[in-house]
Amino acid sequence: MGAIDLADIVFYILAIITLASAILALEAKEIVYGALALALSLLGVAGFFILLDATFLAMFQITVYVGAIAVLIIFTVMLVRREKWVEKEGVNRVAGIFVTLLVALGMGLVVLQSNIGQRVASKEAASFTQIGVQILSLYWPVIIILSLVLSAAVIGAIALAKLDRG
Amino acid sequence: MTQIRSFSDFLIRVIKIVAVLAIIGGIFVVATSFLQIMFGMSELPLPISPSDLITNPSALISLLTGLMDTDFFRISVFPGFTFVALYGAIAGLWERKLLAKMQMRVGPLYAGKVEGVLQPIADVLKLLFKELITPKGADRFLFGLVPVLTVVISTAAIAVIPVSEHWVIAQSDFGVLVIFAVLGFFPITVLITAWSSNSKFPFIGGLRALHQMVAYEIPLILSTLVAVMYSGSLNLINIVNAQSTYWFILFAPVSAIVFFICGLAEMERSPYDLPEAESELASGWLAEYSGMNFGLILGIAVYIKVYIFSALFTIFFLGGWLGPNFLPPEFWFILKTAIVTTMILLPRGVLPRSKIDVLLRQGWARFLLLAIVNIFIAIVLIQAGVIVPGAV
Numbered sequence: 001m002g003a004i005d006l007a008d009i010v011f012y013i014l015a016i017i018t019l020a021s022a023i024l025a026l027e028a029k030e031i032v033y034g035a036l037a038l039a040l041s042l043l044g045v046a047g048f049f050i051l052l053d054a055t056f057l058a059m060f061q062i063t064v065y066v067g068a069i070a071v072l073i074i075f076t077v078m079l080v081r082r083e084k085w086v087e088k089e090g091v092n093r094v095a096g097i098f099v100t101l102l103v104a105l106g107m108g109l110v111v112l113q114s115n116i117g118q119r120v121a122s123k124e125a126a127s128f129t130q131i132g133v134q135i136l137s138l139y140w141p142v143i144i145i146l147s148l149v150l151s152a153a154v155i156g157a158i159a160l161a162k163l164d165r166g
Numbered sequence: 167m168t169q170i171r172s173f174s175d176f177l178i179r180v181i182k183i184v185a186v187l188a189i190i191g192g193i194f195v196v197a198t199s200f201l202q203i204m205f206g207m208s209e210l211p212l213p214i215s216p217s218d219l220i221t222n223p224s225a226l227i228s229l230l231t232g233l234m235d236t237d238f239f240r241i242s243v244f245p246g247f248t249f250v251a252l253y254g255a256i257a258g259l260w261e262r263k264l265l266a267k268m269q270m271r272v273g274p275l276y277a278g279k280v281e282g283v284l285q286p287i288a289d290v291l292k293l294l295f296k297e298l299i300t301p302k303g304a305d306r307f308l309f310g311l312v313p314v315l316t317v318v319i320s321t322a323a324i325a326v327i328p329v330s331e332h333w334v335i336a337q338s339d340f341g342v343l344v345i346f347a348v349l350g351f352f353p354i355t356v357l358i359t360a361w362s363s364n365s366k367f368p369f370i371g372g373l374r375a376l377h378q379m380v381a382y383e384i385p386l387i388l389s390t391l392v393a394v395m396y397s398g399s400l401n402l403i404n405i406v407n408a409q410s411t412y413w414f415i416l417f418a419p420v421s422a423i424v425f426f427i428c429g430l431a432e433m434e435r436s437p438y439d440l441p442e443a444e445s446e447l448a449s450g451w452l453a454e455y456s457g458m459n460f461g462l463i464l465g466i467a468v469y470i471k472v473y474i475f476s477a478l479f480t481i482f483f484l485g486g487w488l489g490p491n492f493l494p495p496e497f498w499f500i501l502k503t504a505i506v507t508t509m510i511l512l513p514r515g516v517l518p519r520s521k522i523d524v525l526l527r528q529g530w531a532r533f534l535l536l537a538i539v540n541i542f543i544a545i546v547l548i549q550a551g552v553i554v555p556g557a558v
Contacts (some may be wrong), residue, residue: 030305032305032361033405036354036358038507039354056340056343059343059344059346059347060343062346062348062350063350066347067351067353067354067383068350068380069345071353071354071357071376071380073375074354074358075357078357078361092492120466128400132277166267
């Protein structure tokens with residue numbers, strides 16, 4: 001096994017935080033708590049990105065997911081009228097959890113049996129200047145399509161807002 | 167525990183705590199000196215052994231300078247929390263005196279012998295002794311969590327702000343991105359505050375604050391892109407060092423103006439203080455906070471944000487800590503930051519408040535356009551060879 005270093009401890013703490021808040025996001029009685037727990041689990045994912053030497057990606061994960069998407073989700077959830085969220089009585093909870101654990105165990109064993117643990121990244125992590133150069137030279141269709149999708153979304157939002165008012 | 171009923175009780179309790187700590191420290195010193203003499207142990211994990219300290223006090227100086235180089239000192243004292251909190255307290259007093267002079271008044275006068283300089287201390291003591299009221303039906307966990315969260319997030323952003331090349335807590339190659347990632351947390355805190363207060367005025371105020379902050383985040387980030395383009399790096403220290411010949415405000419004046427105004431909107435200061443409108447919304451999204459909860463949000467966190475934006479403006483556009491050599495660079499940084507802070511505090515006494523629809527339209531349409539205009543100018547200047555990224 002070798003010595004347990006700080007990266008392992010951080011990984012386990014982050015894993016516990018991410019999984020616990022993801023479970024809380026589904027199971028919380030108070031739905032705003034669930035939305036906040038979702039934001040926390042997205043933060044945990046950003047932590048994983050930092051552990052994998054992708055700090056650039058982690059910062060964008062925080063800015064986009066936690067700063068924008070989680071805000072929108074909380075905002076929407078807050079404006080929904082709070083009727084009682086009724087839990088269906090016939091659903092067998094324990095069986096569901098058991099099946100989930102079995103599936104997760106199976107997938108985990110498949111991944112562990114492969115030689116994915118022996119692969120070592122041969123190059124160092126890409127810096128953001130390299131990412132920028134690649135985006136503008138090799139992957140330029142992606143940028144064009146993304147900008148078209150963004151324009152379509154903005155135009156759609158404005159059209160819907162105008163329809164609502166007029 | 168006895169009740170604290172007056173200020174003298176408070177003082178007596180503080181003296182007791184200090185006395186207990188001093189006694190514990192004295193026992194520790196005596197015990198370690200004893201152990202050294204009795205067992206000849208010279209391997210205690212201390213840089214200076216306590217008995218040497220008593221006989222040779224000048225060795226303390228090297229210990230202190232060694233301690234000043236540690237991360238803990240940086241986080242807690244100099245470019246870190248204590249410095250920023252003191253800056254915030256002084257900025258609070260300065261704001262009140264400045265506005266008073268502009269309005270032909272005197273401002274705080276009685277706390278402290280000279281022109282009310284102890285007013286921030288008096289304010290904090292008053293707030294500490296007030297009752298913390300939680301509204302009925304409010305969400306107690308979130309209601310109590312939010313003031314702490316606001317201060318924590320405000321303080322987290324100062325981790326990458328350098329006061330000079332040597333004095334920075336965490337030198338990061340993505341300093342600009344880290345700052346904007348942390349600033350993106352503020353809309354969430356405002357929203358939770360608004361919701362957990364369980365009352366109408368804070369809810370409306372919180373939604374307005376959310377709209378305003380989200381609208382002005384994009385021009386803010388775009389206006390800093392010019393500084394990143396001119397210096398070729400996202401590292402805040404490199405951005406300052408690239409301004410060694412000319413400050414960036416000469417080549418990006420429009421971006422500087424956009425950054426300043428969007429900063430005013432993010433900090434919810436006049437003329438964009440609609441969310442905390444005192445006369446309109448009964449103090450907006452903070453209405454239900456009293457006592458130290460209020461002091462934490464409106465006192466500490468707001469002035470920490472003022473420091474952050476002033477420091478960022480200085481770093482991006484005014485050349486950071488670069489200045490003539492006869493004074494240390496930290497002094498130039500603090501001087502420039504103080505001037506920018508004064509300019510941030512001034513509009514409160516001058517300008518009327520913007521309406522919410524004017525505010526939002528300005529944020530989404532006008533300032534976005536202005537930021538993009540300056541990006542085009544920057545691209546033209548770089549392509550024409552007037553400015554080489556990395557050294558202006």
